[in-house]
């Protein structure tokens with residue numbers, strides 16, 4: 001297989017269905033020649049993820065709930081046994097309990113805050129810890145954030161501060177792992193209608209506002225996110241680390 005990711009081994013976490021940002025990235029990685037391990041959250045998700053894993057000929061397909069340490073360890077053990085190394089990983093997951101996500105941020109429960117931080121932020125730090133020994137020749141850790149971590153976006157609520165913490169984690173991980181040639185970056189796509197997005201109140205309004213206000217007046221597509229992700233995990237981006245990479249038709253430069 002030829003392509004800028006030929007010979008590379010990558011882990012993709014976050015495919016729920018064919019609308020997932022992780023799926024747009026997995027397709028781009030596969031087309032560029034990477035071999036991929038993919039995960040699914042539970043039995044229900046397996047129904048959707050398994051046929052997609054076949055399309056990209058993934059040799060490793062494992063169940064993973066990031067709250068389960070044993071499943072995290074089993075995944076990295078399987079990667080080590082199959083490949084003996086890992087070149088890149090994509091972390092494209094997020095969760096916040098509905099009640100906390102749709103309420104006022106000021107009313108956030110401790111349980112809801114901790115669960116959202118654990119799944120959406122801490123898991124990325126844990127992935128970095130588990131991937132480091134497998135990235136002997138360097139590698140790339142990529143996560144997914146949103147502009148609501150930087151500026152206040154209506155209805156994004158609890159997920160805003162969680163994404164701020166994730167973006168801070170990208171910078172601290174990048175600083176610590178730089179000398180090992182392990183790069184750490186975040187993609188920041190504009191709004192895309194996915195299962196996770198459907199949990200955000202008035203998401204259609206957010207989509208329309210982003211389209212109207214962005215310089216390009218375009219709706220964001222997962223294949224465009226995948227194209228940027230493919231570049232970031234490739235050796236072409238060998239000097240890119242600690243960055244937030246917007247795929248938002250320019251929305252982030254517009255004030256007011």
Ligand code: NAD
Nearest residue numbers: 014015016020021041065066092093094191192194195196
């Ligand atoms: P999605 O629903 O397709 O993907 C979310 C994934 O998170 C699912 O695969 C789900 O199984 C996984 N997940 C949730 N809890 C988990 C757990 N405990 N363990 C393992 N996996 C778990 O939605 P998406 O929009 O593709 O979301 C992917 C990422 O992109 C998220 O971090 C999201 O915040 C981010 N993002 C989304 C948008 C958007 O508008 N859709 C914009 C910017 C950033």
